[in-house]
Amino acid sequence: MSLALYRIDDRLIHGQVVVGWGQPLDTDFIVLVDDNVACCDWEQDLYRMGVPPEMELIFADVTTAIRDHDKYTSDEREGILVAPDIPTMQRLVSGVPSIREVNLGGIHHRAGRVQKNRYVFLAPEEEAQLRAMVESGVKVTAQDVPGAREVPMSEFIASSEAETRSA
């Protein structure tokens, strides 16, 4: 399988993805799945500036990513797939049952979200969507960079709930 990582990261293309993961995974291409970016040339130009010339950046909306997923995984090169948010990844996972692991790399604070760890903040509905993914057999973990510990979702949600109870 040539997609080594399915990552949710609201920054999409940035240092942790391109360098932090991209180099140790020997990444040749990144599939950026975002309906808003897939339809906007200016946004695509912006993100292209963020990857080195030897790395291909493929833009896809969710529908296209589902359709082309087999093509990505049959590619002889190594790749990473990144999505901006949980709903986007959930749609992708629903359409591609072969996706068995999802990495939470950066879901930052905004109104209505509760901090789960240093780089993951979740709204209740997002947490429910992740739980649904887990219940469908997908392994969901948080890990911002390769050198960090891979934290199972059950661990940081449980600890957050424990903190809430003890507060």
Add this chain to the structure above:
Amino acid sequence: MKSSTDDSVEKSESPRAIVAGHGDFPDGLVSAVDQISGRGGVFIPVSNRGLGAGDIESVLTETAASSNVSVIFTDLPGGSATLAVRRMMRANPSLVLVTGANLAALLEFVFQAAADPKSAAITAAEKGRTALAASGGQ
């Protein structure tokens, strides 16, 4: 808010640029500029630590507006701070972005006080580029 300034950095000088990037990189570079030149106050350090893409852009936009600076140095060309500045440049083409900032570049910028911001940034970028070298290994 991740904008921060080392207490030891002289504040009396008006800021002329922002240094934005990962972790403590901005604070560290500005601290180093201050140690060498005593003019760390030329720069406002802004870290992207813990911020989403929209927040980085907001912090940088507010910082640039409130300090009236038009030059922003960033670390990685593909980093989130750089992408945020590129978005800002869409609305404000007068902004000047310098990626791959290093100490040599910032020091050159400090001493280009008489030049217009764009010229000073171009000169600083050239200085920073030539400072990067590898040697030895025999």
